[in-house]
Amino acid sequence: xxxxxxxxxxxxxxFTLESALELGVTERRLRNSDVAHISRGLYRxxxxxxxxxxxxxxxxxxxxGAWISHVTAARIKCFILPPWLADSTELHLSKPxxxxxxxxxxxIGHTVLARDDEIEVTDGIRxxxxxxxxxxxxxxxxxxxxxxxxxxxIRIPRHHFEGRSQPFDTLDGLSSLVKRHPNLQGVVRARxxxxxxxxxxDSGPETLLRLAISDLNLPEPELxxxxxxxxxxxxxxxxxxxxxxxxxxxxxxHHLLEPQRLSDRRRDRAFEAAGWDVLIFDKDDLSDKFENxxxxxxxxxxxxxxxxxxxxxxxxAM
Numbered sequence: 657x658x659x660x661x662x663x664x665x666x667x668x669x670x671f672t673l674e675s676a677l678e679l680g681v682t683e684r685r686l687r688n689s690d691v692a693h694i695s696r697g698l699y700r701x702x703x704x705x706x707x708x709x710x711x712x713x714x715x716x717x718x719x720x721g722a723w724i725s726h727v728t729a730a731r732i733k734c735f736i737l738p739p740w741l742a743d744s745t746e747l748h749l750s751k752p753x754x755x756x757x758x759x760x761x762x763x764i765g766h767t768v769l770a771r772d773d774e775i776e777v778t779d780g781i782r783x784x785x786x787x788x789x790x791x792x793x794x795x796x797x798x799x800x801x802x803x804x805x806x807x808x809x810i811r812i813p814r815h816h817f818e819g820r821s822q823p824f825d826t827l828d829g830l831s832s833l834v835k836r837h838p839n840l841q842g843v844v845r846a847r848x849x850x851x852x853x854x855x856x857x858d859s860g861p862e863t864l865l866r867l868a869i870s871d872l873n874l875p876e877p878e879l880x881x882x883x884x885x886x887x888x889x890x891x892x893x894x895x896x897x898x899x900x901x902x903x904x905x906x907x908x909x910h911h912l913l914e915p916q917r918l919s920d921r922r923r924d925r926a927f928e929a930a931g932w933d934v935l936i937f938d939k940d941d942l943s944d945k946f947e948n949x950x951x952x953x954x955x956x957x958x959x960x961x962x963x964x965x966x967x968x969x970x971x972x973a974m
């Protein structure tokens with residue numbers, strides 16, 4: 657064989673020795689300069705540009721009985737992660753105690769207890785389920801970040817956007833998982849996160865804004881609050897206080913697109929026409945951890961208009 661003529665997908669992504677042999681590639685060929693030996697039974701084309709999912713797939717194939725986990729699983733599952741982990745290239749591999757410890761160059765190994773229903777196969781990768789990944793990440797991320805991840809699991813998806821209508825898990829399901837592993841590192845933080853998680857946050861910043869409101873001891877807002885609850889087509893706000901008629905929106909990056917801007921403006925005008933106040937926050941507010949945002953919310957709740965029905969009692973109770 658000559659260089660650059662590896663068969664199948666071997667020339668474009670990492671591969672196992674077994675898969676190479678099945679395609680007729682000899683071990684001698686794998687010693688050529690256009691192939692890099694990663695670790696035991698694992699190779700890659702020298703020209704390959706790192707791709708986390710491809711690397712995880714090859715590692716999974718080369719590790720019978722083990723599964724991709726922790727940060728790697730979180731990234732593959734598209735979890736909301738803190739900025740310092742969002743682009744992580746770490747490769748995490750978990751094994752049961754019945755197998756030898758993970759000893760691979762460039763791989764972070766874990767020996768853990770996990771039930772069969774905490775592991776699944778996704779796109780050819782044996783990987784921890786979203787719920788088990790959340791629990792594994794409890795030892796790695798802050799409480800607020802863990803709540804963001806948990807809110808992502810329990811939110812009700814919109815079928816026309818995501819192709820599914822059921823959440824990845826429920827609070828009861830996650831609570832049962834936590835109880836199943838009382839000695840796992842991070843389990844105390846996972847218990848704390850369960851107390852703070854709520855159904856309704858559509859993004860990490862929405863969760864962080866809600867937590868910032870709670871930290872200031874303000875009343876807890878409703879999530880995905882509909883202007884007209886009886887109308888399935890009613891405009892909604894991300895967070896809000898119906899009694900006070902205060903709508904709170906977090907507009908992320910996609911809200912800068914013109915069609916979305918027009919839709920947002922129609923939404924806000926509907927609330928304003930009904931006598932609501934509307935507060936809109938964005939990435940600049942996120943960057944200061946919503947410190948100024950919650951001050952504005954507190955001011956609106958305490959000193960806002962009192963001509964709405966029952967508003968006076970709501971403000972007086974704070």
